[in-house]
Amino acid sequence: MGAVTTEFSEIAGAEPTAGGTVASLQSVTKKFKEQTALDGFSLELRAGEVVALLGPNGAGKTTAVRLLLGLSEPTAGTVRIFGGDPRERASRERLGAMLQVGRMPDTLKVREHLQLFCSYYPKPRPLDELLAIAGLEGQQDKYFGKLSGGQKQRMLFALALCGDPDLVFLDEPTLGMDVEARRSLWQQVRALSAAGKTILLTTHYLEEADALASRIVVMQTGRVVAEGRPEDLKAAQGSRTIRCVTSLNAVFLSGLSGVISAERDGETTVVRTESAESVLRTMLQEDRNLSRLEVRSAGLEETFLALTNHASHTAGKIQ
């Protein structure tokens, strides 16, 4: 993860400053029969950005994407793509979408699927480029049904790029992929970004958002919980994790000021805190036998948990 993050920061640094608004959701509320999927949600995508919508299942990520694609209508608020209605053909010719598809027709060949999608667009990408993107060079005559799970996902990704879109939506693009396939798709996303494309991806993998996005929007129950560059989100959270072997019990530790959570993990005690120094001072005083001490700054994982927990529970509660 470390290497990937560094690599990304370099790209982020070299990236041109974000341009005009490409797509937006303005104070959008989307209600289904009983539940509210989006609640006054606003999002703006600027040209050249890679934005990650990050959140647990049911946070409203897919709903946001479906609204932007004109597959569903907002209960309130407005949706704009390239300044127009998302259902206009002209808008759709300039965007590509990789959605969560359970299955696509098995009895068409790789080449045929691509050929069909290419015919929908005014300036499609050449077939061999798309095959390279899908990682299926030399396999264009294979039936879709004969592909592995990871290859199928890569095919969906290639289909999203058939029209050489300016704006790309990726809904949980690496769901069910193994590590290698995931890394390889990340490379493709970076290449798109380097080519100046605007990308919106949804994910519940923090590592993915951290590795790819220039901006992360953390969602929880249809609202924005936090938003910013990955590094700013981590810094703003500022929490650190203390691990050690101690006889002090978790209830006592979680009562200390500045402690977010404290729990036992086997013989190790894990304390998350906003004021590591003062908490440590107390712990060392109270337990002279404290051993195997380790202090880390929070990864995005912890930050994410802290943010989404903060929204649903009262702060400071023991996890």
Add this chain to the structure above:
Amino acid sequence: MATTAVLALPQTRVSRLRLYANEIGFELFKLARNKSYLFSMIGFPVIFYLLFGVTNKNSTFQGHSIARYLLAGYACFGAMGSSLFGIGASLAIEKGQGWLEMKRASPMPAAAYLLAKLAVAFTFAFSITLLLMGLGIALAGVHLTVPEGLHLLAVIVAGVLPFATLGLIIGLVMPASASPGVINLIYLPMSFCGGLWLPIETLPHWLQVVAHGMPSYWFARVALETLGYTSGYSPIAWLLLGGYTVLFVLAAGLIFRRQESQA
């Protein structure tokens, strides 16, 4: 940015002709390579015709050849299956698996998708009828003049429409897993009552009355008329088949709009 660069380029247009040709062609390939569709659409009528038509090659009912009667009946049966499975089941499955969403998010015109499904039903109905004619002539001693054959083909293809639109409704309403079962529940009783398997006169009187409400009955009337079994049904039968088509299209439109508002 990329945005302005795109605007500056001369506007390339999508070739509508190629788009529609691709959509129709690949839809045909897709189903023609799928064994379960082939079995439901072509297997049923062909096997039934071999079992009941060919084995009755010398039998007659009220002075008419049974093998010839069943040729028209199973041609109708095949057209109904092609429409209900080729449109209804395939739509339900593609909708249920999220594939339809992926296509709808693309610039594909909805008309291309629907037209491709309709073309599949036409093509299969036509091929099945041709196949049955071949079997009838070769194995069941059926006599058929060229004008009779052409007339039957034309009637079968036109008769696809009410069932194609019924398939559309089924595809919109049914979940993927339930659709083949539900289709069989509609398809088989409707074929039986419509007199596609047995001359309608051999059915109990009350069933004959019920049959008058079914599009399959009127479809069978016009198909049988081309082979000289019935006469004088055509105008009213076509009117009713047209009526069913309009009714089903309107219903499908309403259902679609309701689903859209809840999507």
